[in-house]
Amino acid sequence: MRAVAMGLACLTISASGTFATEAEEDAPAKPTVPNVYLDLRTSYATIPAGTLGLGFGTTSLSAAFEALAARRGTTLPNGLPTAKSIAVDLPLTVDVTDRVSLYGGVSGSTTDIGGGWSSFDITSWNIGVQADLYQQNGGRIPTITLQSTLTQSVPNETGMTNSFNNILEFDYALDEDETRGWLAGVQYTHTTIASPFASIRPNTILYAGGYYQWPSNWKFTGRLGMQSFSGAQLAGRTIAESFTQPILRLDLDRMDDNDNRLFGITALIAWTPKPSYQVTLRTPLYAVRN
Numbered sequence: 001m002r003a004v005a006m007g008l009a010c011l012t013i014s015a016s017g018t019f020a021t022e023a024e025e026d027a028p029a030k031p032t033v034p035n036v037y038l039d040l041r042t043s044y045a046t047i048p049a050g051t052l053g054l055g056f057g058t059t060s061l062s063a064a065f066e067a068l069a070a071r072r073g074t075t076l077p078n079g080l081p082t083a084k085s086i087a088v089d090l091p092l093t094v095d096v097t098d099r100v101s102l103y104g105g106v107s108g109s110t111t112d113i114g115g116g117w118s119s120f121d122i123t124s125w126n127i128g129v130q131a132d133l134y135q136q137n138g139g140r141i142p143t144i145t146l147q148s149t150l151t152q153s154v155p156n157e158t159g160m161t162n163s164f165n166n167i168l169e170f171d172y173a174l175d176e177d178e179t180r181g182w183l184a185g186v187q188y189t190h191t192t193i194a195s196p197f198a199s200i201r202p203n204t205i206l207y208a209g210g211y212y213q214w215p216s217n218w219k220f221t222g223r224l225g226m227q228s229f230s231g232a233q234l235a236g237r238t239i240a241e242s243f244t245q246p247i248l249r250l251d252l253d254r255m256d257d258n259d260n261r262l263f264g265i266t267a268l269i270a271w272t273p274k275p276s277y278q279v280t281l282r283t284p285l286y287a288v289r290n
Contacts, residue, residue, distance in 0.1 A: 035095035048274035142172035201230030245271035
């Protein structure tokens with residue numbers, strides 16, 4: 001009987017191995033080339049008088065406005081005027097794995113501070129990384145994502161800014177397909193100015209929200225939080241007051257079956273303390289899409 005049992009066990013192991021091999025052969029091959037795309041983003045923003053361009057994920061807009069603020073503050077005795085801006089971000093993005101993405105590129109903008117629109121110029125460059133430090137995968141611990149971006153304003157002259165933006169986000173999915181869930185996170189932005197007479201203090205956002213993706217692959221995401229800005233000074237004079245105010249971001253994205261973004265629109269309202277508005281269109285241009 002022992003010999004028969006051992007024979008059956010060997011037969012079972014052999015059969016399982018055969019079935020596993022056949023399954024591996026029948027399974028589609030995993031892509032060996034990562035996603036490569038130009039994550040084109042076009043934004044329109046309004047900035048109230050006496051403040052800077054702040055908000056979620058600020059890169060080119062904040063760097064451009066802060067550089068302009070440092071330069072024009074010396075010639076505007078009444079402080080910073082109301083401003084409008086159109087900005088285009090062109091970060092080349094590579095999804096190295098399903099957990100890590102690298103990106104870097106340039107941004108250009110045109111600004112109207114009351115005397116008409118300026119010429120469209122390259123105003124900053126940035127590099128960054130986004131990585132899932134932990135993935136939920138059906139467990140009880142949410143996915144933890146860290147995104148870090150370094151942005152430097154252009155041109156390289158007195159008054160230029162360097163901004164280091166970090167976002168730590170927790171994503172708790174409510175179903176196996178991760179089509180709905182809750183979000184919570186923190187964003188911290190530290191900015192330095194190449195001038196001994198100017199300073200921009202840190203900006204922090206604490207937020208919570210959620211998302212829902214329909215079977216048609218349209219996805220809605222909402223984030224509501226509190227933004228705390230510590231102010232900015234130039235030559236001993238306050239050019240932007242400190243504040244702690246609400247901030248709201250709404251995203252509507254069209255995804256494909258593999259959760260690649262095909263199109264997106266973002267609406268942002270930040271009280272600074274007066275309302276500041278920003279609308280962003282995302283139209284990724286894929287060189288490789290898996």
